Amino acid sequence: NRSSDLVKVDKWDGAKVKNALDDAAKKVLKEMGYVETHGVTDTRLAICTVACLLSVLALVYDFFLPFPKSKYILAFCSVGYFFLMSILTLYTMFKEKNYIYWGKQNATGKDSTPKFWALRSTLRRFEHDYSLTIELRRGKSGRTFEAEVTKSVGSWLDEDGILHEDVFRRCVKELHSQVTKKAKDD
């Protein structure tokens, strides 16, 4: 590890620690050759974009045709905006949940079905236990296999907040082997 590549975070900032661990886990899967799929993320971005466009429409329309002439457009944009915000909340709560990665492993020679991988992680506020779950699904409608590890973030971060990626990667690769074995034994 060149010192310029070292990941250093404020060890007391939960959000930054989680982001650093999540990014490192995603890197492991990327190096295994899996292709990250962005469908779920892109849908979220699209919902947010449409919402912002609605508010821009309201702003511009009201500027050129001041209230009260703009009343109906303003009402439409306002209601539409908050409706989209509710949709966004539902979407992140029930579809995105605590997923941090979705990826696809293309079918190789002797194995005709593509495999779908996913990562979920949790690090509660003011707590130090980080949970990482890896998911493997064979084909679009196959069974989903999981493997999970929960450890204190102190297992991978030192006193100065430097993430020891080599130790963490071994952990992630171990999870990967566990779930691959589960799927093979099925």
Place this chain on the structure above:
Amino acid sequence: MDISSWFDDVRRMNKRQLYYQILNFGMIISSALMIWKGLMVVTGSESPIVVVLSGSMEPAFYRGDLLFLTNYEADPIHVGDIVVFKVEGRDIPIVHRVLKLHERDSDRNESEPPQQHLKFLTKGDNNQVDDRGLYAKGQMWLRRKDVVGRARGYLPYVGIVTILMNDYPKFKYLLLASLGIFVLLNREAN
């Protein structure tokens, strides 16, 4: 103060995460904007919340009080009501009480919304004279269209922040810039 460390999060972001940071900032502004425009529609007033800028209505309202307005056509304005109006050509809303109401039945036009033909004279409770000195040159009365709304509720002191930001624009820009930078550079956990 290590300013380059503020950008650490941003440096490690990919295109989608960067776009989401911008969207996040946009959504905060949009939420405030949509609440404001929504209030405009619901109250019928072009300025549903105003800050009392002077002491001309003491002891009812003091400088810095926040007022909630409605502007429904179906609610007729009477003498004694506290109204918020804007003098034609000037941006600043004024909060005063209706002193006199001048009505001539022959002026009334059935095709117009009610009260458009009325003329009002206003005066601040704490002022010595009526508002004719504040109206536009040659204007002796206010019309219904000058009224932005009637005070329906109020919160004391909360508007001081708005007054501060108007008196010290540098403070306003500093505050807004800090908020903007904080939102744009901080990456939320997934």
